[in-house]
Amino acid sequence: MSKAKIAVIGAGLMGHGIAQVFALAGHDVTITDAFPASLDTVKSRISANLRDLGDDPKAVERVRPIADLAEAVKDSDYVVEAVSEDLSLKQKLFAEIERHVQPPTILASNTSVIPITAIMSGLTHRERAVGTHWWNPPYLVPLVEVIGTQWTSEHTVAWTMALHRTAGKQPAHVKKDVPGFIGNRLQHALWREAVSLVERGICDAETVDTVIKAAFGRRLAVLGPLENADLVGTDLTLAIHKTVLPDIESRPGPSPYLEKLVADGKLGFKTGEGFRRWTHEDQAALRANVLAHLKKARESD
Numbered sequence: 001m002s003k004a005k006i007a008v009i010g011a012g013l014m015g016h017g018i019a020q021v022f023a024l025a026g027h028d029v030t031i032t033d034a035f036p037a038s039l040d041t042v043k044s045r046i047s048a049n050l051r052d053l054g055d056d057p058k059a060v061e062r063v064r065p066i067a068d069l070a071e072a073v074k075d076s077d078y079v080v081e082a083v084s085e086d087l088s089l090k091q092k093l094f095a096e097i098e099r100h101v102q103p104p105t106i107l108a109s110n111t112s113v114i115p116i117t118a119i120m121s122g123l124t125h126r127e128r129a130v131g132t133h134w135w136n137p138p139y140l141v142p143l144v145e146v147i148g149t150q151w152t153s154e155h156t157v158a159w160t161m162a163l164h165r166t167a168g169k170q171p172a173h174v175k176k177d178v179p180g181f182i183g184n185r186l187q188h189a190l191w192r193e194a195v196s197l198v199e200r201g202i203c204d205a206e207t208v209d210t211v212i213k214a215a216f217g218r219r220l221a222v223l224g225p226l227e228n229a230d231l232v233g234t235d236l237t238l239a240i241h242k243t244v245l246p247d248i249e250s251r252p253g254p255s256p257y258l259e260k261l262v263a264d265g266k267l268g269f270k271t272g273e274g275f276r277r278w279t280h281e282d283q284a285a286l287r288a289n290v291l292a293h294l295k296k297a298r299e300s301d
């Protein structure tokens, strides 16, 4: 793909990483944020990441922070939004963006779980709107889900898939705009059962995580569940489902156990306790472990 003009809205955790990936791929990137503190530090955060990963440090020169939204999106081929997860904020933002770009400009939202239809339904040119769900950190996790709505044109999906593929990402096309798309539906189906195991006293939180990490989690990066079902046999999978599924958590809403944790102010790292207790040292060690694991995986890709 030839060099494109890309605008990133929101210079937080995801926005600065997305800008970094596109700049490293040779595109010209503008980035904007409503809060000066976020914009003032964006280039130094990208530089630090590039240094840490051994990537071309000059890539940061293709990133231009611009405080004014209209100026940042003007003349862009592609705009991707990574502001806070708030439907009305995103709706207002896209209405404003649409006033400053030409119809061919593709508009993307990096929402984690909100249907793209809800975010983009007010646009005049809905055929150019798409979801692009990245994973944190954007420069280490390969997948980007590309979500089309009932209005999204084939060209919009194909162009967006190509943009990400040529930037070294692994795009996956989500054909129906459902809450949570593919990745977060799968992830939270597992989390629902994980919470339920603790709630029912079957094991404690640490044991849930140990069982996943030391058993099927070891294989997950190279063996997806449906590959695994074929590997063991769909007949065996059916037999297992007949025994296990009737006992697996299936309530439609969140667990009361989780609701109580939140009501009690046990918010996890933020407050030092959630499902488990976390000292500052524990938190730093877990974060460092995840980062080291993801870096090693990128090196072996």
Ligand SMILES: NC(=O)c1ccc[n+]([C@@H]2O[C@H](COP(=O)([O-])OP(=O)(O)OC[C@H]3O[C@@H](n4cnc5c(N)ncnc54)[C@H](O)[C@@H]3O)[C@@H](O)[C@H]2O)c1
Binding pocket: 009, 010, 011, 012, 013, 014, 015, 032, 033, 034, 035, 038, 081, 082, 083, 084, 085, 086, 089, 093, 110, 111, 112, 113, 133, 134, 135, 136
């Ligand atoms: N953190 C993750 O792991 C992750 C993963 C995938 C998708 N997402 C999604 O990406 C989006 C951003 O998440 P994040 O983790 O980067 O959040 P963040 O809080 O780190 O960054 C959000 C940024 O948006 C800015 N912002 C807020 N209102 C704005 C406005 N009106 N105009 C411009 N900038 C504005 C904030 O100043 C902040 O810098 C959310 O929709 C989130 O659900 C997050």
